Amino acid sequence: MSLSQDDVKRIAALARIEIDDAQAQATQTQLNTIFDLIAAMQAVDTGGIAPMAHAQEVFQRLRDDAVTETDRHAVFQAIAPAVENGLYLVPKVIE
Amino acid sequence: MKWETVIGLEVHTQLATKSKIFSGSSTAFGAAPNTQASAVDIALPGVLPVLNRGAVECAIRFGLAIGANLNRVNVFDRKNYFYPDLPKGYQISQLARPIVEGGALKIVVPSTGSGQSEERTIHLTRAHLEEDAGKSLHEDFHGMTGIDLNRAGTPLLEIVSEPEMRSSAEAVAYARALHTLVTWIGICDGNMQEGSFRVDANVSVRPVGQAEFGTRREIKNLNSFRFLQQAIDYEVRWQIETLEDGGRIQQATVLFDPDTGETRMMRSKEEAHDYRYFPDPDLLPIRLDEGWIETVRANLPELPAAMQARFQNDYGVSAYDASVLTGTRALAEYFEAAARACGQGKLAANWVMGEFSAALNKAELDIAQSPVSAAQLGALIARIQDGTLSGKLAKQVFEGLWEGAGEVDAIIEARGLKQMSDSGELEKIIDEVLAANPKSVEEFRSGKDKAFNALVGQVMKASRGKANPAQVNELLKAKLQ
Structure with a gap:
């Protein structure tokens, strides 16, 4: 499998990364190298092996349902670029 | 042409845990903005999610209550998309191996007109755990959007039905039955105004007898049963009109506007997100052991x-x-x-x-x-x-x-509200009424049945409502013969 220029531009758009044609070209080459590596791994016969969700054969530890956090918004908001009435302000995005 | 409506519902229920699904922040509704958003909830670098046992237990309760299969090993995935109220850039959800699969819910669809109410069974596809996003406030903050992350990380159980409903009435009956169940077993407070129970409806139409489904449109975020009914009714009319006018339905996500009663397009399939799901490396697979499941089962009401x-x-x-x-x-x-x-x-x-x-x-x-x-x-x-x-x-x-x-x-x-049981006392009243209303008595004897009812009314009035109506009828008839 190899990626087209259009694939690269679509992925960039999904990731909200602005790229020009030269960058798209370079990225396409790099990504295709990675896909070549994946293609080499595809040669391994994995028939009958259940896909793993995680590299280790261990399971998630669970936390008791209790409130342990306190209000620290003042500390967090001290590093935010814009804040008003306790809200983080971001450029307007409407769907 | 006769059309058939096909509806499937996806319901987001906020789980009634004290703390969030991956952090120890409170989930209480209505706190001042961002006061219940911890480092995990706002996605500061280096933080890791730790799963809340209470949220998993809610999902087990639900799965048992609908007779579903509980996946003894289930997995969290990342669903990637960009939006300011989703600070990590992905939502932790479950795609390939959800905690609950299958199950069914019995619904009773109210009769329309004189018909009998109808019982039906709606099958469920799946229910999976995920985290809620924060809230975007688009009021004017100097042209900016305000973000409140208190809701970010609130545990959700997304409950997906099979496309088995054939009318808005059935969809509402299903949504109501589901609402009853999740509040009944105590996993959700069911408060629709506060967004604890949010419904998305997938709606399509097809000619009666056609095996394949028509192209569906998804109506997002309906927060009342009335809006659910109105939105589906409007959408079905719109789809049928579009098809009968020779148009085609495009797969799309639409919003319902309660003020106009109409649905309008939010995004088409081409603009739809490509979520690039993959297993979340920060979370290990979840294992449900039999002892836990049986304890939950034993505690179901x-x-x-x-x-x-x-x-x-x-x-x-x-x-x-x-x-x-x-x-x-x-x-x-x-x-x-x-x-x-x-x-x-x-x-x-x-x-x-x-x-x-x-x-x-x-x-x-x-x-x-x-x-x-x-x-x-x-x-x-x-x-x-x-x-x-x-x-x-x-x-x-x-x-x-x-x-x-x-x-x-x-x-x-x-x-003094005791019904009069003494027939002597009642007879006395009847005699008085007959004496005072000779005209009615005359009319009744000349064949006017209405006059009888007038006399009954007079007797009831004279007894100040305490006479037994059946007894009045009986005695009055006897006296007039």
């Missing part, structure tokens, strides 16, 4: 479907009445206590669904706040049954109970 069947058997109420009476656990418990107190299931059902529910609605009270206890209502019904009270007098006693005027018998005594 009697479920609405079982209770409906029991109410029909034990108290002789109809299937539809049984579904209304099990609308909430509190209502079901109230009904059963009243029915047991008086031993009159059907009468108790009529009173609970009629006078009692109307009084609660009018006063905008919950059952827990009712000034009339189930035992008092039962005592009142017992007095109807033994002939002390007519239905009309019973309503007056009920008003007295509601005002807190004391117990049933005391109110009957104090207000």
